[in-house]
Amino acid sequence: MSISRRHLIGMAASVAFAVSALAAHAADPLKVAAYPANPPWENKTESGSFEGFEVDIVNEIAKRMGTTADIQGMDFKALFVASASGRADMVISSLTITKERLESQSFTQPYFTGALAVGVKEGSDIKSVEDLKGKNVGSVATSFPEKWLQDRAAEIGYASYKSYDTTANMLTDLQNGRVDAVVNDVVGLRYAFTQMNGLTVGAEIVTGEKFAMMMPKNSDKLEKVNETISEMKKDGTMAKIYEKWLGTAPAADSLTVTPLPVPTSAD
Secondary structure, eight states, rough: OOOOOOHHHHHHHHHHHHHHHHHHHHHHOOOEEEEEEEETTTOOOTTSSSSSHHHHHHHHHHHHHTTTTEEOOOOHHHHHHHHHTTSSEEEEEEEOOOOHHHTTTEEEEEEEEEEEEEEEEEEOSSOSSGGGGEEEEEEEESHHHHHHHHHHOOOOOOOOEESOOOOHHHHHHHHHHSSSSSEEEHHHHHHTTSTTTTTEEEEEEEEEEEEEEEETOOOOOOOHHHHHHHHHHHTTHHHHHHHHSSSSOTOOOOOTTTOOOSSHHHH
């Protein structure tokens, strides 16, 4: 059976169109949502660009996937809506994998073991979690530290709790004495306190929380992103990013260098 020249030309045009469509699709940037004031994890600069530990990670992931990362700043609470609705392909903001979050979101493998800290004014008598009894405390709304505090309200016995939309407002209230202490990620607090006078870490809290990137539930990009993170751990890229932003090399057995599957639980 013969194929006409017109038929061949039509087939070639169809193939070219399909290849062009695939190339355009591959070039679509990854839509990334981030809390814009969370250094050293992510921070929006005066020029409008983003920088930070997780920013470098997501930019490298996008590069290896043949595209770029389009990072948009959002309030912390809005990050979860953006992911759940599919408006964001990925969310970065030192997010902890929790059982509750896994019910409505997906997470990549973790790449950092976090800890909390109690932030206080210099000279404060708060040196431990036990010292929060009878004090006014605060944290960022919908964050892991907020849940940690609320779950232990009776045990700790703090006098009042205040929830904040932004880290900046929380730390301003701490400086001005509107709260006696705040609880947040220890790395973030220590970094912030290098830029602010009169504040310090009164106590550290070991929690074993695991930081990862959040994605829409069962995202079709999840496995590829997770594989890319594993590659970055294996070839040393993740360790270099860690050292760049945290000033030291990660431990040889840490989550930063250990490839892992997509998590199905918070354990």
